[in-house]
Amino acid sequence: MLCIRNLCKTFHPNTINEKKIFHHFSLDVSDGDFITIIGSNGAGKSTLLNIIAGSIIADDGSIQLKGTEIATQPEFKRTQLIGRVFQDPTMGTSPSMDIIENLSMAMNKGKRFGLTKGVSKKEIPYFKEMLSALSLGLENQIHTKVGLLSGGQRQALSLLMTTISKPNLLLLDEHTAALDPKTSDRIIHLTKKIVSEQKITTMMITHNLNQAIEIGNRLLMLHEGKVVLDIKGEEKKNLTVDILLKEFEKKQNKGILSDRVLFA
Amino acid sequence: MLNFWVNILEQGFMFGVMVLGVYITYKILDFPDLSVEGSFPLGASVVASCLVAGMNPFLATFIAFVVGMMAGGITGYLHVKLKITNLLSGILVMIGLYSINLRIMGKANIPLFAQKTVFSNPMHPIFMILIFSLCMKFALDFLLNTKFGFLIKATGDNPQLVTSLGIDIGVTKIIALMLSNGLVALSGAMVAQYQRFADVGMGSGIIVMGLASIIFGEAIFKRVSLVKATTMALGGSILYKIVTGFALKLGFPPTDLKLITAVIVVLALGLNEKKIGFKLKKTLSIGGDSVVMHTKSM
Numbered sequence: 001m002l003c004i005r006n007l008c009k010t011f012h013p014n015t016i017n018e019k020k021i022f023h024h025f026s027l028d029v030s031d032g033d034f035i036t037i038i039g040s041n042g043a044g045k046s047t048l049l050n051i052i053a054g055s056i057i058a059d060d061g062s063i064q065l066k067g068t069e070i071a072t073q074p075e076f077k078r079t080q081l082i083g084r085v086f087q088d089p090t091m092g093t094s095p096s097m098d099i100i101e102n103l104s105m106a107m108n109k110g111k112r113f114g115l116t117k118g119v120s121k122k123e124i125p126y127f128k129e130m131l132s133a134l135s136l137g138l139e140n141q142i143h144t145k146v147g148l149l150s151g152g153q154r155q156a157l158s159l160l161m162t163t164i165s166k167p168n169l170l171l172l173d174e175h176t177a178a179l180d181p182k183t184s185d186r187i188i189h190l191t192k193k194i195v196s197e198q199k200i201t202t203m204m205i206t207h208n209l210n211q212a213i214e215i216g217n218r219l220l221m222l223h224e225g226k227v228v229l230d231i232k233g234e235e236k237k238n239l240t241v242d243i244l245l246k247e248f249e250k251k252q253n254k255g256i257l258s259d260r261v262l263f264a
Numbered sequence: 265m266l267n268f269w270v271n272i273l274e275q276g277f278m279f280g281v282m283v284l285g286v287y288i289t290y291k292i293l294d295f296p297d298l299s300v301e302g303s304f305p306l307g308a309s310v311v312a313s314c315l316v317a318g319m320n321p322f323l324a325t326f327i328a329f330v331v332g333m334m335a336g337g338i339t340g341y342l343h344v345k346l347k348i349t350n351l352l353s354g355i356l357v358m359i360g361l362y363s364i365n366l367r368i369m370g371k372a373n374i375p376l377f378a379q380k381t382v383f384s385n386p387m388h389p390i391f392m393i394l395i396f397s398l399c400m401k402f403a404l405d406f407l408l409n410t411k412f413g414f415l416i417k418a419t420g421d422n423p424q425l426v427t428s429l430g431i432d433i434g435v436t437k438i439i440a441l442m443l444s445n446g447l448v449a450l451s452g453a454m455v456a457q458y459q460r461f462a463d464v465g466m467g468s469g470i471i472v473m474g475l476a477s478i479i480f481g482e483a484i485f486k487r488v489s490l491v492k493a494t495t496m497a498l499g500g501s502i503l504y505k506i507v508t509g510f511a512l513k514l515g516f517p518p519t520d521l522k523l524i525t526a527v528i529v530v531l532a533l534g535l536n537e538k539k540i541g542f543k544l545k546k547t548l549s550i551g552g553d554s555v556v557m558h559t560k561s562m
Contacts, residue, residue, distance in 0.1 A: 074432070076426075076427050076430055079427055079428050083428070086424075091424050092424075094418040094422050095421055096417065096421050097414065101414060104411075105411070105414050105418060105429060106429065108411055108429075112411075113411040113431065115410045117410060117411075
């Protein structure tokens with residue numbers, strides 16, 4: 001499905017701020033996988049998703065999605081197969097347009113954006129049905145400007161807009177981090193439902209270890225641009241937060257220890 | 265007096281077409297496009313030279329529209345492909361067009377007294393102007409309601425969303441800029457035929473006039489529900505012409521018009537933010553109760 005080989009990325013190369021994020025990074029994602037990605041700040045989680053989606057171009061290496069090489073494609077070409085929900089709820093919607101206009105645009109993804117009517121009346125019942133599945137009451141305010149919705153409502157709408165065109169790969173970049181715990185749970189619930197119903201291959205970054213354990217069939221822990229932990233299938237079902245935290249400490253300790261020794 | 269109002273409506277609708285063009289870039293695309301300062305006289309010079317050459321006035325006006333679109337396309341190309349900032353690409357095109365306009369006309373201005381224009385028919389000019397500008401308004405309304413129009417709106421609103429939809433925002437931007445400059449050139453062509461001369465300097469201050477009309481129209485009409493943004497732009501253009509018309513009537517010399525325009529923009533922006541009205545009320549109502557009851561420092 002997705003096959004990353006020898007990915008290299010360095011920010012600000014040959015300067016004093018040089019930061020090597022990935023050095024010959026490789027990863028395989030199989031069809032139908034739901035992967036949760038954890039790791040400390042600066043581990044390269046978001047950069048990885050950005051490189052896959054094309055908003056950051058890798059220095060070297062190959063990325064193959066369904067057999068096609070996408071590493072050199074511009075972002076708008078890749079997004080035809082990849083759907084993405086961002087941490088910031090404002091990134092996935094157009095605030096000055098109303099809900100139905102936003103949905104209609106998302107629905108039209110992959111087709112021609114020509115001079116036909118923006119919202120066709122025939123589609124409205126379908127959109128309403130999709131919205132009522134979110135159980136946020138959005139189906140009764142389809143002509144409300146998206147800019148007036150709350151963060152949670154917007155994020156739910158973003159999720160719906162991203163998945164309505166059935167992408168091959170769904171990238172979720174901490175998409176619940178900006179929401180309150182209750183709304184966050186709701187969005188996670190929705191995510192699980194949509195992903196399992198449509199069987200979309202998904203990669204989700206999260207800082208919530210409970211979420212990371214509970215959801216999906218595979219867990220990756222990134223540290224300094226490397227996969228330090230890769231737990232799949234049965235093993236993942238038996239995973240607890242304690243085990244994960246211990247692993248987390250173990251991986252991080254190396255760095256901390258040497259610092260401590262240095263400054264002792 | 266009737267003549268005064270007819271004049272205002274004529275000018276308001278004529279410049280209104282230009283305001284629609286500026287509306288596309290400034291409001292929808294969020295692109296401060298200064299190239300309109302060049303494409304307005306570009307429309308005028310193209311139509312003037314075509315008319316002098318004896319061309320059909322409607323065809324000449326259409327050519328002005330197309331040439332204006334090309335100018336917008338260049339601005340878009342500079343910004344999208346060469347990654348020059350939006351402000352600078354507009355300025356570069358504006359400066360370049362000044363020389364191009366002089367080349368097209370061959371001199372600084374062309375009088376059009378003997379030539380046939382779109383207004384050379386028994387119909388009163390106001391009807392011709394109304395037909396032109398309302399057609400443009402409805403065409404723009406239609407366009408903004410199509411799937412492609414949605415893309416233009418979303419490009420200004422949230423470019424990331426358009427990229428996520430698998431669309432190259434660069435292409436959308438270039439097409440929107442072409443449309444905008446086409447409309448501005450069309451307006452320039454109309455104005456040149458109406459006042460019966462084209463001048464290389466007639467574009468100076470056009471962008472401010474456009475912005476003034478848009479902001480003015482919004483400040484006045486936004487409280488009225490169900491008024492389309494394009495209607496607001498046209499209305500703003502007429503309001504702007506009313507204000508400048510009255511300023512002239514009050515005895516201000518025409519040379520003061522640019523200053524008046526600047527003041528209108530400041531006033532309208534202030535009204536939009538409700539700052540001016542608010543402060544006025546506060547200073548007027550100081551004293552008595554309000555001072556006694558006011559526990560906060562002023």
